[in-house]
Structures are given as structure tokens and as C-alpha cells.
Amino acid sequence: xxxxxxxxxxxxxxxxxxxxxxxxxxxxxxxxxxxxxxxxxxxxxxxxxxxxxxxxxxxxxxxxxxxxxxxxxxxxxxxxxxxxxxxxxxxxxxxxxxxxxxxxxxxxxxxxxxxxxxxxxxxxxxxxxxxxxxxxxxxxxxxxxxxxxxxxxxxxxxxxxxxxxxxxxxxxxxxxxxxxxxxxxxxxxxxxxxxxxxxx
Amino acid sequence: xxxxxxxxxxxxxxxxxxxxxxxxxxxxxxxxxxxxxxxxxxxxxxxxxxxxxxxxxxxxxxxxxxxxxxxxxxxxxxxxxxxxxxxxxxxxxxxxxxxxxxxxxxxxxxxxxxxxxxxxxxxxxxxxxxxxxxxxxxxxxxxxxxxxxxxxxxxxxxxxxxxxxxxxxxxxxxxxxxxxxxxxxxxxxxxxxxxxxxxxxxxxxxxxxxxxxxxxxxxxxxxxxxxxxxxxxxxxxxxxxxxxxxxxxxxxxxxxxxxxxxxxxxxxxxxxxxxxxxxxxxxxxxxxxxxxxxxxxxxxxxxxxxxxxxxxxxxxxxxxxxxxxxxxxxxxxxxxxxxxxxxxxxxxxxxxxxxxxxxxxxxxxxxxxxxxxxxxxxxxxxxxxxxxxxxxxxxxxxxxxxxxxxxxxxxxxxxxxxxxxxxxxxxxxxxxxxxxxxxxxxxxxxxxxxxxxxxxxxxxxxxxxxxxxxxxxxxxxxxxxxxxxxxxxxxxxxxxxxxxxxxxxxxxxxxxxxxxxxxxxxxxxxxxxxxxxxxxxxx
Numbered sequence: 078x079x080x081x082x083x084x085x086x087x088x089x090x091x092x093x094x095x096x097x098x099x100x101x102x103x104x105x106x107x108x109x110x111x112x113x114x115x116x117x118x119x120x121x122x123x124x125x126x127x128x129x130x131x132x133x134x135x136x137x138x139x140x141x142x143x144x145x146x147x148x149x150x151x152x153x154x155x156x157x158x159x160x161x162x163x164x165x166x167x168x169x170x171x172x173x174x175x176x177x178x179x180x181x182x183x184x185x186x187x188x189x190x191x192x193x194x195x196x197x198x199x200x201x202x203x204x205x206x207x208x209x210x211x212x213x214x215x216x217x218x219x220x221x222x223x224x225x226x227x228x229x230x231x232x233x234x235x236x237x238x239x240x241x242x243x244x245x246x247x248x249x250x251x252x253x254x255x256x257x258x259x260x261x262x263x264x265x266x267x268x269x270x271x272x273x274x275x276x277x
Numbered sequence: 278x279x280x281x282x283x284x285x286x287x288x289x290x291x292x293x294x295x296x297x298x299x300x301x302x303x304x305x306x307x308x309x310x311x312x313x314x315x316x317x318x319x320x321x322x323x324x325x326x327x328x329x330x331x332x333x334x335x336x337x338x339x340x341x342x343x344x345x346x347x348x349x350x351x352x353x354x355x356x357x358x359x360x361x362x363x364x365x366x367x368x369x370x371x372x373x374x375x376x377x378x379x380x381x382x383x384x385x386x387x388x389x390x391x392x393x394x395x396x397x398x399x400x401x402x403x404x405x406x407x408x409x410x411x412x413x414x415x416x417x418x419x420x421x422x423x424x425x426x427x428x429x430x431x432x433x434x435x436x437x438x439x440x441x442x443x444x445x446x447x448x449x450x451x452x453x454x455x456x457x458x459x460x461x462x463x464x465x466x467x468x469x470x471x472x473x474x475x476x477x478x479x480x481x482x483x484x485x486x487x488x489x490x491x492x493x494x495x496x497x498x499x500x501x502x503x504x505x506x507x508x509x510x511x512x513x514x515x516x517x518x519x520x521x522x523x524x525x526x527x528x529x530x531x532x533x534x535x536x537x538x539x540x541x542x543x544x545x546x547x548x549x550x551x552x553x554x555x556x557x558x559x560x561x562x563x564x565x566x567x568x569x570x571x572x573x574x575x576x577x578x579x580x581x582x583x584x585x586x587x588x589x590x591x592x593x594x595x596x597x598x599x600x601x602x603x604x605x606x607x608x609x610x611x612x613x614x615x616x617x618x619x620x621x622x623x624x625x626x627x628x629x630x631x632x633x634x635x636x637x638x639x640x641x642x643x644x645x646x647x648x649x650x651x652x653x654x655x656x657x658x659x660x661x662x663x664x665x666x667x668x669x670x671x672x673x674x675x676x677x678x679x680x681x682x683x684x685x686x687x688x689x690x691x692x693x694x695x696x697x698x699x700x701x702x703x704x705x706x707x708x709x710x711x712x713x714x715x716x717x718x719x720x721x722x723x724x725x726x727x728x729x730x731x732x733x734x735x736x737x738x739x740x741x742x743x744x745x746x747x748x749x750x751x752x753x754x755x756x757x758x759x760x761x762x763x764x765x766x767x768x769x770x771x772x773x774x775x776x777x778x779x780x781x782x783x784x785x786x787x788x789x790x791x792x793x794x795x796x797x798x799x800x801x802x803x804x805x806x807x808x809x810x811x812x813x814x815x816x
Contacts, residue, residue, distance in 0.1 A: 088388045095455045098492045106527055108499035110512055113523060120517075142779040148322070196509040205518025214511035216501065 078221040086250045093254040097261050100224075104265055106218050111272060114209050121206020125214070126276025130184060134274030137180050138266065142175035145263045153237065158246040167236045170259070174229045181222060185215075189219070196249060216272055221265055228262045231255045282739050285793030287694065292794060306389035306794060308623040311559030312541035312692070318364050319761070321404060325359040326754060333582040333716070333750040336735065338714055343748045346733040350419035351434070353731055355411060357422025357641050358439060361512035363404055363448045365677050366535055369542035370488075371400070371453060373684050374481045377691060378457060380785045381475045383466025397399030397451040408556050420421035421731065423532070426513035426524035430505050437506050440499045447492045447499075450538070454488030457481050462679065466784075470501065471738065472566070475783045475807040480545025483573040486499065487534045487541075491577065497526065497614035525587055529580035537576040539639075539673060541569055547633050550687050551615050553781040554630040555622025558808040561614040568607035577603045582651055594653055601651030608644055610636060629700040636712060637699040639675025643668060646721065661731075663726025667717045675713060682760065688762065690778045694791040701763040705809030709756025715749025774787030783807050 115122045186257055192199030193211050215218035237257045238244040244252050286292050288308045301309055332352050334340040340704065375393065379386055387393050411417040414435030414467070420428055429436050461482050465474070503522075504510050511517030513524045552559045559565065581597040583587060615637060646668040650656050659665065665752045689694050723742045728735060735743060779785040788796060 085388065085463055088459050091462060092389060092455050092459045093393075095458055095489060098453070098487055103493035103497050106494045106530075109527065110501075110523060113520070114512070114518075117520070118518065119361075122806055151683050177713040195511060201517075207518075208511050212512050212519070214513070216504060216510055217510075220497075 081265050089250045090257075093257050097257060100261055103267075104217075104220070104268075107213070107220070108268070108272075110215070111213055112191055114206070114213065114277075118204075118209065120203050122210050122276050124277075125207045125210030126205075127272060128188075129274045129277075130187070131274045131277075133184055134270050137177050138171050138270050140177050140180070141266050142147060143159025144170045145260050146246070147173065148259050150247060151239075152256055153254055155244060155249045155252060156223055157244060159188065160239065160242075160245075164236065165234060165238050167195070167239060169260075171229060171236065174232070178206060178222065178225060178229075185218075188215075217269060218273070219243060221262070224262045224265070228255070228259045231258060285789075285795065285798065287789070287791040288668050288794045291692075293624065303394075304392050307375050307384070307393060308389065308692075309377050309387050310393050310397055311372050313373075314371040314375060314400065316366060317397075317401060319403065321359050321363040322745070325356055326362060326757060328356040330750055330754055332356065334702045335627055338740070341734070347419065348417075349733045350410070350731070351417035354421055355543070358418075358443070360673070361422055361535075361680035362443050363400075365405065365539045365673050367400060367453075368444070368448060368539065368677060369546060369684065370457070370481055370484055370538075370683055370703075371396075372451070372548060372681075373477075373688065374457060374484075377398075377688065377785055378460060378478060378481055379464065380788070380796050381478055381783060382461065382464060383784055383803065384460065384464035385797065385800075386794050387456050388463055389456050392452055396449045396456070399445055399449035401448060403442045403444075406438060406442035406445060410435045410442060414438060422566050423528060424499070424502060425528075426502065426505070426521045427515065429502055430514060433525050435504050437674060438486050438622055440502050441483070444496050447496045450488050451492045451496075451763045454492070456487065457485040460731050461485075466800050466803055469580065470803075472563065473803055475682055476548035476562065477542070477545035478568075479569050480541045480548070481568040482544075484538050485539045487538050487573050487577065491531045491534040491538070494527060495535075498527040498531070503528075522584075522587060522589070523694035524564050524582065525584050529583045530577075533580035533583065534573075536575045536672070537572055539677045541572060543636070543677045543684075544569070546680050546684035546687070547615060547636055548611070549783065550629050550633045550683055551618050551779075552808040552810070553687070553779050554625045554627055554633075555619055556625070556780065556810045557613065557618055557622040558806070558810065560617035560620075561610070561807075562806065564610055565614050568610045571607045571676060572604065575600065575607070579604055582656070585653060585656045598651055598656075602648060603692065605644060605648050605651075612641060612644075625779075628699050628706075629683050629687035629779070631703070631706060632679055633688055636676060636683055639671055639679055639713070642718075643671030643673075643675055644663040647672065659724055659760070660669060661729055662724035663720040663728045663730055664773050666730050667720030667724060670720070675717070685764070688785070688799040689767070690774030691785055691790045691792070693768050693771070694789075695767050696774040696778065697763050697767035697771055702760065705756050705759035705763060707756070708752040709760065712749045712752025712754070712756055716746045716753055717749075719743075782810060 125202060146167045147166045149152055149171065151163045154160075154163035154166060186209070194200065195208075195215060197214050200211060235244060235252045238251065288306055291297065293300055294301060301313065304310060304313075330342065331729075332349065335344055335349060337343060360492045375387070410521040414437070415433040416435060418429075418432070418434045418436045420426075420436060424436060424440060429440075450519070461474075461478060501510070501512055505513055510516070513521050514523060520695060548559060548565055554783070579597060579600045582601045585594050585598075585713060650659065650665070650668065686697070686702065723739055723746070724730075726742070728739045728742075729793050773788050776790050778790075779786070784801060785792075787801070
């Protein structure tokens with residue numbers, strides 16, 4: 078209805094940051110649950126952490142950190158009107174994001190193979206603390222995975238918009254905001270890594 | 278007063294390429310979105326009222342055969358879910374926040390108009406899911422609106438869908454919060470400094486922060502309930518090492534601040550109405566503004582007073598008891614400021630003021646009984662009795678509900694450009710007020726006598742008060758029907774209202790009724806605070 082064209086990049090960025098706050102609080106609820114449960118079952122969390130593959134966890138951390146870097150480089154490229162380079166960097170981010178999910182998939186597959194998933198008969202025989210540990214592990218990495226998929230979809234759209242020149246020099250707030258979202262996904266993972274993989 | 282030489286078409290007239298219903302469903306005009314919320318919420322409000330009415334009938338033993346015990350469980354759950362998530366929580370911010378926030382700060386719209394429309398669609402989607410949960414799966418949820426684990430994890434009823442509906446509604450609330458904060462930061466008219474904003478804006482601002490910081494917690498909690506039901510992750514399940522008390526904590530970390538999401542905008546509306554009908558600047562502007570922010574802050578730290586009997590440590594109960602008492606202070610500051618504004622004002626006793634004063638009266642009863650329950654010894658005695666039910670209806674309905682009615686009466690001529698029949702509104706007030714107090718004060722007495730909440734049957738010694746309360750509910754419903762009947766009639770057949778029927782001085786009264794699409798021909802420049810009646814009368 079409102080015919081006026083109103084553009085406020087600062088406002089858009091503020092809105093995105095506020096949204097990121099809600100995302101952090103969303104994970105915050107799970108971090109509260111984690112802290113409480115770890116306080117309740119310190120030894121079981123130690124054993125649970127030993128079951129996870131720290132090498133894969135660290136590899137995935139590097140993959141995600143690199144993907145965050147390439148998003149920043151893509152934004153810089155757009156600012157300098159280097160379209161081809163921006164496309165290359167964004168595509169790299171997408172590839173790295175998918176790599177993360179593939180590695181994660183192998184990890185989850187291995188856990189399922191060993192009967193370490195919620196409601197598994199094998200897990201039910203383990204101490205209660207480890208059952209909760211794996212409950213939290215699947216919930217938190219799962220929710221993070223959902224965010225990775227959301228971030229990738231967002232960046233996929235951004236890539237298309239760069240290709241079609243909807244995002245260009247002087248008009249890249251959507252790309253910037255998607256980049257912020259991707260960094261959030263990254264930051265949350267940086268907390269998940271020590272809490273689960275390095276808990277042993 | 279703006280003399281509009283070329284009258285701009287009102288926002289109610291379709292000016293775009295789309296016409297009729299389609300124009301409304303695709304609108305990004307904050308005023309139309311406010312009305313969309315109003316119409317959808319009022320529909321659910323009356324569904325909720327209807328369920329409450331039948332629940333009261335069940336307590337007259339002669340009508341017990343109306344519903345089975347299981348249906349009764351479903352009814353108090355659904356009554357709670359509808360009233361809380363579809364009416365009181367989104368209520369004032371979504372209706373009057375959307376409609377008036379941009380106008381009050383001198384803007385043409387909110388910061389993200391399309392996101393605003395999306396929020397309404399989230400609301401509708403959540404509402405549809407909530408209704409679906411009644412008829413699909415294992416039947417209507419029977420857990421109470423709090424979805425306490427472990428029962429919510431084990432019951433065969435359709436808890437998953439109801440919980441998912443609340444999750445989607447949370448999204449709507451959060452996005453509205455983001456929109457309002459950004460709007461207040463970015464779109465204030467030139468010269469509209471923070472302390473020149475009308476107090477409604479301060480109330481909406483603090484509400485938006487709670488929406489932002491508290492809603493995600495309940496979102497993740499509800500997701501955990503769903504995951505628990507489908508995959509058995511065990512976080513709330515004691516058999517798997519989980520802890521149901523953790524559920525209660527996470528739930529109330531949101532749901533207590535949510536009480537302030539419900540009441541703060543109500544207080545904001547009252548702070549607008551009282552100066553207009555006393556023709557005095559509000560007493561203690563900054564105190565009211567800061568008390569909104571401190572209610573938002575302290576109110577986020579009192580959640581465990583819902584859990585005094587749940588098995589927390591005695592230290593925790595004492596700390597939360599103290600904090601609960603503390604949060605009464607900023608609320609009391611507001612009440613004293615409103616009353617001080619009335620003192621020596623030239624009071625113009627119009628319907629909006631009547632309902633605003635009703636708000637103050639009923640809210641004081643609700644608030645003070647809240648402080649009573651904050652005291653540990655009393656709390657243990659009255660926990661999970663009708664006293665609680667009476668108390669929170671005084672706060673939610675007597676507080677937020679009455680303030681919503683007051684705001685509706687106050688802004689009605691601006692929103693539709695029509696005036697309602699004031700005598701009919703006065704007439705509706707009497708049954709509403711008498712019925713309200715019979716019903717909910719009756720409940721508090723029942724609670725003191727020991728009547729537990731959520732019971733399908735009651736012992737003979739409670740029967741008289743149950744009858745008393747039920748008769749009260751009839752008066753209340755009669756009052757509501759008269760009230761909304763009058764307003765509905767006025768929308769279609771009401772007399773044309775002036776641009777400024779109450780002599781208000783905030784920005785919404787400087788533009789035509791109903792407002793044009795763009796609100797202001799020229800964005801106003803603000804040179805003084807919001808409530809300057811003295812200068813207004815001199816000029």
C-alpha cells in the first residue's frame with residue numbers, strides 16, 4: 078500500500094542484529110540445560126565426550142571458520158564491484174557449508190551405528206548422565222545443523238542476487254545481513270565444539 | 278490542527294491496484310495490519326469467552342452432564358492457550374502498537390512493513406494450528422496451558438501440534454518486537470527525542486525487548502517437548518536422567534516475563550488516556566518511562582515464584598520471593614503517578630476514562646494479591662487453588678483486558694472515523710464490572726476456602742460460591758456482548774467523529790479521522806514533550 082520507497086541500511090542492520098539476539102537466546106536455553114546437566118553428571122559427560130570424534134569436530138570448526146572468511150571476502154568484493162570474485166567466494170562458502178554438513182552426517186551415522194541415539198536399546202543401558210549427554214548432543218548439533226541449512230539457503234539466494242545484479246556495489250545490505258547470520262552459525266559452533274567434543 | 282486542503286483518501290479506502298479482501302490480505306500499511314490483528318484476535322477472544330462460560334456452567338452441578346471430565350480438562354487447556362497466546366500476549370502491541378506507534382512518533386510506517394504483514398501471517402498460521410490441534414491426533418490437549426513435563430510428554434492427546442502452534446505464535450511476537458525496536462530507534466520524527474515520546478511508545482519499547490529476550494526461551498523449550506515426544510531425547514524425562522523441574526524453569530523464564538508483555542502496553546495506553554481526560558501533563562513522565570524499563574528488567578528475574586512448591590532449594594525460594602516483592606515497586610510507581618495526574622485535573626468523564634479507572638481499580642486488586650502470593654507462607658497455602666485463578670484474571674482481564682477496552686474506546690473514533698453511543702457503553706459497564714467482581718472475587722474466596730483449580734467436581738461446601746461466581750459470569754458475558762455490540766454497530770452506523778473528539782494533544786489527534794494512508798502530509802517537527810495542554814488552550 079505505502080507507495081513511498083524508504084531505504085534505511087542502518088535500520089536493516091539493527092533489525093538483523095536484534096534477530097541474532099533472539100537466535101542466541103534460543104540456543105541460550107539449551108546452554109542452560111547443558112550447564113545444569115553437566116553440573117549434575119560431570120563424570121558421565123566426561124565419558125560421553127570421549128565417545129565423540131574430536132578430530133572430525135576440529136576439522137569441521139576449521140571448515141566453518143574458513144567459510145565465514147570467504148563470506149567477508151565476498152562482501153568486500155561486492156563493495157569493490159568485483160562481481161566474478163564475489164561469485165567465486167560465495168560459491169566457496171556454499172561448498173564449505175555443504176562439506177560441514179557431510180562430515181556431520183558421517184559423524185551422526187557412526188553414532189547411530191554404535192547405538193548411541195535417543196531411544197536406542199544400547200543407550201538405555203548406559204548411565205543416565207550419558208543418555209542426557211547424547212540427548213543434548215543430538216538436539217544441539219541438530220538445531221545447529223538446521224541453522225546451517227537455513228544459512229546456506231540464504232546465501233544461495235544471495236549468490237543468485239549477485240549473479241543477477243540485485244546485489245551490487247552500493248546496494249549489498251542483504252548480503253551483509255546474510256553474512257551476519259552465517260557468522261552467528263559459526264559462533265554457535267565454536268561454543269558447541271568445546272562443550273561436546275572437548276568435554277573428555 | 279492540520280487543515281487539509283486536498284483531503285488525502287483514508288487508509289480504509291482501497292487506493293492500490295488490488296481491491297477488497299485481497300487488498301487487505303496483502304497490505305503493508307501498519308494501520309490495516311493493526312485492524313487485521315484486531316478482527317482475528319476478537320474472534321478468538323469470543324471463542325475463549327465461550328469456553329470459559331461453559332466451564333462455569335459445568336460447576337453448576339445440574340449442568341455437569343454438558344461435558345465429560347476429559348473434555349473439561351481439554352477446555353481449561355484450550356481456554357488458556359487461546360486467551361494467553363492468541364489474545365492477551367499479542368493483544369495491545371499487535372493492535373494498537375501497530376496502528377499507533379508510527380503515528381505517535383511521527384512516522385509513515387514501521388521500519389519493516391513487509392515483515393509486519395508476515396508477522397500477522399505467522400499469527401494466523403499459529404492460530405490455525407492451535408485450532409487443528411483440537412480436532413486431530415489424540416484429541417484436544419489436556420495438560421493445562423503450561424504443558425508441564427512429564428505429563429505433557431506422556432499424554433496421548435495432541436500436545437505436539439498445540440505446542441508447535443505456540444512456537445509459531447512466538448515467532449510472530451518476536452518479529453513484531455524486532456520491528457518496533459527498530460522503528461523507535463530509526464523513525465522518530467525530527468525533534469522527537471526519547472523523552473518527548475508519548476508513554477505508549479516507552480511501554481511498547483520495553484515490551485518489545487521482553488518479546489525479544491524471553492520468547493526464544495519458550496520457543497526452544499517447546500521444541501524440546503516436541504523432540505521428547507517424537508524421539509525421546511530424555512532432557513525432561515527422569516527415567517532417562519532428565520529433570521522435569523528444568524522444564525518448569527525454562528517455561529517460566531519466558532512465561533513470567535510474558536505477563537509483563539501483556540501488562541506493559543496496557544499501562545502505556547492508560548498513560549495516554551489519563552492526561553487527555555484530565556487536561557494535565559502526566560505526573561512523573563520520566564518515572565513512568567523508567568518504571569516500564571525496570572519492570573521489563575526485574576520482571577525477567579522473578580519466574581520461579583510459580584514454582585515455590587515444586588521442590589526448589591529454600592535459598593532459591595527466598596531469593597525469588599524477594600525479587601517478586603521488588604517488581605511491585607515500579608508497578609506501584611505507575612499507579613501513584615496516574616492518580617497524581619488525576620488530582621486537581623479538569624476531569625472530563627468519558628467512556629475511555631471510565632474503563633481506564635476500572636483498569637486501575639482491578640489491576641490494584643490483581644497486583645496486591647500477587648504480592649500476597651509472593652510471600653512464601655501464603656503461597657504454599659493457596660498454590661494451585663482458585664485463588665490463583667482469580668488473581669491472574671484480575672491482572673490479565675481486569676488489567677490488560679480492561680485497558681484494551683479503554684484503548685479501543687479512546688482510539689475508536691481515530692481508527693474508524695466514527696463515534697459510538699456513549700450511553701450504551703456506560704450501560705455495558707455495569708453488568709461487566711459487577712459480573713467481573715462476582716466471578717473472580719468469588720474465585721479468590723473459593724481458593725482461600727481450599728478449592729483446587731482445574732477440578733471437574735467440587736465438594737458441597739464450595740457449592741454456594743461456585744453458583745455465585747457462575748452467576749457473575751453471566752453478567753460479565755452480557756456486559757461484553759453489549760460493549761462489542763455497541764462498537765460493531767458504530768463501525769457501520771456510527772456518527773462521523775471529529776478529528777480530535779477528546780481534545781488530545783499527541784500526534785494522532787493532529788491528523789484526520791480515519792488517518793490517510795501515509796499518516797502525515799508533511800512529517801511534523803517536534804519541539805516539546807507529549808502532554809502540553811496549557812499551551813494548547815492558550816493558542
